[in-house]
Amino acid sequence: MATIDVFNTAVNTAKNTTGTAMDKMIDAAPAEQKGFLQAQKQVQLESQIMSTITNLMKKMDDMAMAAVNNLK
Secondary structure: OOHHHHHHHHHHHHHHHHHHHHHHHHHHOOHHHHHHHHHHHHHHHHHHHHHHHHHHHHHHHHHHHHHHHHHO
């Protein structure tokens, strides 16, 4: 599986995970709070995506370093 496929899967999972429960909460909220809750949902999603990217890059670096260290 290519790196981009792993990334896309992680992003879609994050979107689906936060979507259902948060959407129900936003729908039940008073009208004046809905904008803030939607913004909070977006920030949370972006945070999860950034965390996923960071973890993925760290793992890729660890794998590359392991290969280099095996040559020593």
